[in-house]
Amino acid sequence: MGAWASRGRAARVPVPEPEPEPEEALDLSQLPPELLLVVLSHVPPRTLLGRCRQVCRGWRALVDGQALWLLILARDHSATGRALLHLARSCQSPARNARPCPLGRFCARRPIGRNLIRNPCGQGLRKWMVQHGGDGWVVEENRTTVPGAPSQTCFVTSFSWCRKKQVLDLEEEGLWPELLDSGRIEICVSDWWGARHDSGCMYRLLVQLLDANQTVLDKFSAVPDPIPQWNNNACLHVTHVFSNIKMGVRFVSFEHWGQDTQFWAGHYGARVTNSSVIVRVHLS
Secondary structure, three states: OOOOOOOOOOOOOOOOOOOOOOOOOOOHHHOOHHHHHHHHOOOOHHHHHHOHHHOOHHHHHHHHOHHHHHHHHOOOOOHHHHHHHHHHHHOOOOOOOOOOOOHHHHHHHOOEOOEOOOOOOOOOOOOOEEEOOOOOOEEEEOOOOOOOOOOOEEEEOOOOOEEEEEEEEOOOOOOOHHHHOOOOEEEEEEEEEEOOOOOOEEEEEEEEEEOOOOOEEEEEEEOOOOEOOOOOOOEEEEEEEEOOOOOOOOEEEEEEEEEEOOOOOOOOOOEEEEEEEEEEEOOO
C-alpha cells in the first residue's frame, strides 16, 4: 500500500514588521542657556543641588549662579514670596571664588516661616542638650491640648531643676549673612509650659541671639510666677519677637528649665512642649 500524501495548506510564516527607528534622545545640554535655565527651574531644589549640579560644568555653573534661584523664587506670588524675592535681589552676597550662590541652600531648606527647633514636642530627647535634675527628663502625653502642636506629647521635669537647650546655626538652616544683617527679618520665639493638677511647678526660659563667635548680642528671658498645686492642669504660652535684630547675628540659643514645687520623687515638674524659633520677613 502506498503512503497517504498530505494535502494540507502550507503554514504561513509571519513577516516581521520593520522595527521603528529609535528616537534620538533629547540632550538638554543642546538647549540655549536661557531656555535650559527655565527647564531647570521646574526641578526640585534638592535635586538641583544633589544631582543636576553633577551633570557637567555648564549645569554646575547654572545651579551655582543666582539667576536660576531668582527664577524659582519669582514663582511665589504671595506677599511673603514677593518680599522674599525683593530681599534676595537686594541682599545678594558678593561673588566668592567658586562658591555656590547661597540662594540654593535657602530654596532647599526653606527657613522662612518654618520652626527651626528640632523635636519640639518630645520624640525622645534627640537634638537637645540636656541636664537631668532629680529623676531627669521624661516624655509623656499632654494633659491639656496644645493648639497647633505637631504632637500632643511633652517633656516633663522632676523635683530638681531640669535643663534643656538647642543652639541653631542660622546659616546652616539656609539664611545668609547679607539677609541676616538686612534689618528686614524678625525672629519669633514661643514655648508652652504647664503643670499637672496635683503638683505646682516652676519654669524659666532664656533665648539668646549670638554672633559667629557665640557672643551674646541680644536676649529674652522669662521667669513667670510658679503654677500652684491644684491648678486644673494649667498650660501657659510664652512668646517674644526680636524685631530690631543687630548686625552679626548668626546663632540662636534656646534654653529652658523646669521643676516641681512639691519636691516629690518622679516626674511632677513643669511640662514643656511645642517650642519654636521662626524667622519671618517684614512685609512693610
